[in-house]
Amino acid sequence: MEEKKYSSWNIIKRLLSYYSKKKNLLILSCILIILSTITEIASPIILSNFINNVINNNIFKKKSIILLIIYFIMLQIFSSLFNYLYSIYFSKLSTEIITELRIKMMKTALKQPMKIFDKKPISSIVTKIVTDTESVKEFYEVIVSSFLKNSILFTVILATMFILEWRMALISSIITPIIIIIIIIHQHYSKPIIKKIKNSLSKLNNTISEIINGITIIQQFKQEKNFIKQINIINNNNYINKMNILKIDGLLLRPLLTLISSIILSSIILILQLFPAVIVKISILHTFINYLRHLNEPIITIANQQTILQQAIVSSERIFKFIDSPSQIYGSNTEPLNSGQIKLNHIFFKYPQTKKNILKNININIPDKSCVALVGKTGSGKTTLSNLILGHYSVTKGTIYVDKKPINSLSHKILRKNIAIVQQEPTILYGNLIKNISLDRKIEQKKIIRALQKSQLQELIENLPDGYMSILGQHGNSLSQGEKQLIGIARILVSNPKILIFDEATASIDSESEQKIQKILLSIRKKSTVIIIAHRLSTIVDADMIIVLDKGKIVERGSHEQLIKKKGLYYSMYTYQKNNKSI
Template sequence: MRKIQQSWPTLKRLLAYGSPYRKPLILAIIMLWVAAAAEVCGPILVSYFIDHVVAKGELPLGIVTLLATGFLLLQLLAASLHYFQALLFNRAAVGVVQNLRIDVMDAALRQPLSEFDIQPVGQLISRVTNDTEVIRDLYVTVVSTVLRSVALIGAMLVAMYSLDWRMATIAICIFPAVFLVMAIYQRYSTPIVRRVRSYLADINDGFNEIINGMGVIQQFRQQSRFGKRMSNASWSHYNARMQTLRLEGFLLRPLLSLFSTMVLCGLLMLFGFSAVGSIGVGVLYAFINYLGRLNEPLVELMSQQSILQQALVAGERIFELMDRVQQQYGGDDRPLTSGCIDVDDVSFAYRADKKVLQNISLTVPSRGFVALVGHTGSGKSTLANLLMGYYPLSQGQIRLDGRPLASLSHWVLRQGVAMVQQDPVVLAESVYANVTLGRQIEEQGVWRALETVQLAELVRNFPEGIHTRLGEQGNNLSVGQKQLLAMARVLVQAPQILILDEATANIDSGTEQAIQRALQAIRQRTTLVVIAHRLSTIVDADTILVLHRGQAVEKGSHTQLLAQQGRYYQMFQLQQVGDELAAGQTENPMLIQEPAN
């Protein structure tokens, strides 16, 4: 009972998705009941034929023809109605899965970014694809089968009690035993089915990781290790699936066949010990026929237990994702106008036991240019993510245009603040679609942005120009070209605040200089926040904030920081020496000699 009570909210919520298809489902149910009545009437006609025609030793042609025609028409009617109700149920099921997938995907898109830091991508894919497909089976097979079985069982019970109440009473003794088996099956199958769904999600996650990292796996010859890992996951799924099959094989059909045999023995005993003529041979035939037909819906009802359990577990996984806390935004819809930034005593931690940023304060005036520098892991990208509103602050406050960042709406943040990352995402769409990203921007504006980032000539040489479709993850572009494309996305509709997270790391010096000139131009209307390892690119910054282990250790202009001869000075000197060594080796390749044998 507790299992049913726990599963009922999930089942109720899944069935609620069928409410938009109420009319076709009601029509399908009516068809099921009419079809069940037609199926049940067939044995009644045969019973009448045996007891009232064959028993008298006469075969009137008219009555025989009428009974045969009626029997055939009933079977044709039942078959036709089953066909049309199956179409209605499948149409509703496809619609339900479509709506459910849209809701699941929408919920996944609205998850806080912190969830994606710990949630494997394959798990999300499994919930959107595999789990929703299992729920389709809930409507196509479980709901339709249960309704059909209930209709058929109900019609047969009415027919049996109308023929002989004593034999009908013996026949219904099978139901308590069946319900007991169903309860036992549900108790033991639910945890196994949960493991099956979990192992399937692990398989999807593993395949996603292997495909994305195929280059690294082959480079370091890890095919065997990853193959063994996927083999273990597959065997775990196989073993769990075999457990469900063994459970079904033991509890479902064999036990039901045993119960049916016992009921049949009871019917034969009642017929044998009854007074001659009190129970006709035709009635006995009808009951034997009904018992055989009763087996079919009971077996179907019990076999649907497995699919129902899988659907409930899939529903639990889907609704667990949909019910998670979504990314929170404020309600302030006023657009950003100045682009000024105030960071007041901000601290942040991805995990409660380790702070990534500690007591960071920074003020960037409207149209200002601030640079964030520091060694890897110092917290530069984390601060940029906080400015984007991706994570809630642990302590302190960030204000944009003098308004708390947490109070700004999603539209205001995404319209007013943009970021170009070191490893940009490129969609398997056209160049135009990758630059506009759904925004209503004319082609001329896209071409101007491509000219600015030095990509226009490359795009003109594409077979279809700006409408050429790029490969998966932009695999027909170099890493630097991807960064330029991401830069064009921003420049085509400049925001109030632009964050560059190592956005020129993979670009040659000539193109970088062109982009620097473009950034100088848009500084007239945009506040710049630049994260850079190459310090030569941020010497013109109004303010340079030096981060070390999550703390702001220095702040000032390029000239001021060099005069202090602190951490920034050391970083700059090291890069100068490195650049000189690289330049010297380029001018004189003989400096790179083979080691002596």
């Protein structure tokens, strides 16, 4: 079913459907193509008239000759003008459609479930949005415009040829089905190879992205040769596939020029041999030969554009499969939340395409405006649990309630407004401090400045050259880890969510920044439910409840004092850290 949905013909129909919103511009472009074609085929008729009257009949009228020359020049000028205008309008059409496609793809990417990003590298999505859309742009800019122009040109020329000499025109028209068969054969063999080329380019982008992002690790462990070897393997595969395409083009497309030229010459000779009594005027013969040349050009052009067409179809298939992929599913409940109460009832969870449950029978009741800490060794399920509360994943079994409502019933707007997270590595955008806090949300600047001040960022602001309007740079490389965390907290403070999750927020910051975050937390706890995923256990001793996870199960729960008295896993972890030992 899916193969049929993404067949070449269905993809072309879907691509052409984007013209429906731009009918006026398309009609104008088609009119310009028709005018261009008329002016183009009128030139041989004027030359034929010149040959017939001046050369054959020896009629040398100065005025007539001058008029013929003027007409001929004017036709060439108008032909060039119409060609130029239709090229401009088709480029405008293609650019508008590709912009629409890219926006649609970005909207799709932003609505994708988190599991998609677990399975696919980010660079593969970037390749689809940037590289594949460029291939599709050639479909609109080159293939469609060329097909329309050449189809009109072919039809008009063939009709004129039948009027001039129907027998020679009939023989010439036999070329058409031959070319169609060759195009179908070319499509059959080239499409699978072009798919391989596109996939190898995507893989190359992914590998280069990994190398650049992990350059320090690669150099540290002397893995430069291994990664160069990977690049060479991908490049060699790409080279082999491209050579195969060239071979197909060489066998099926290039010989067409010779073949068609031979057929043209043979048809003329055949007509003269079969019908010796037929007298063909020199003027008509000259016009016919000119038209035969023009008749071949559309066919040859369409045939030679098969590789571009197949590349566009393969790219379109990748784009449409991405656009058609399921979005993150949210509920329809738009009622505001009255509290930050959370209840996890018999929660089981496993990631897609895995058999083992990451979380097993999790039961937690978190009262409104309480502070709960999730602790445990690496891989115990802390971050997974926070992702379920954020609504990034759906549980395998059980139910999560937020303000006594099932989390899967809440709308996207309610969920994102009321549940927020401060990550271990907050993303810093290229822009000023105000923009990094607002994230283009409609928030008053005064409110943003107050949030920055509450986030203990006054010292940073004073040290920046332009204060609040200072550009932070790519990924905030000039900022310390603690400063990034405080900016992440400021983003949250402007929205006042009911539930706030701190994901290892103090794991890799200095003690001064940690103290600032602890001070901010005390004020946040008065208004919001706070969930802390902690590595430094010293930061969560004041939590109302500490939940200890191990291998996806809750093994202990209680306050800091209660868990210390139990002398279980938490006691062991806390004692190790207190003695400056790593777990």
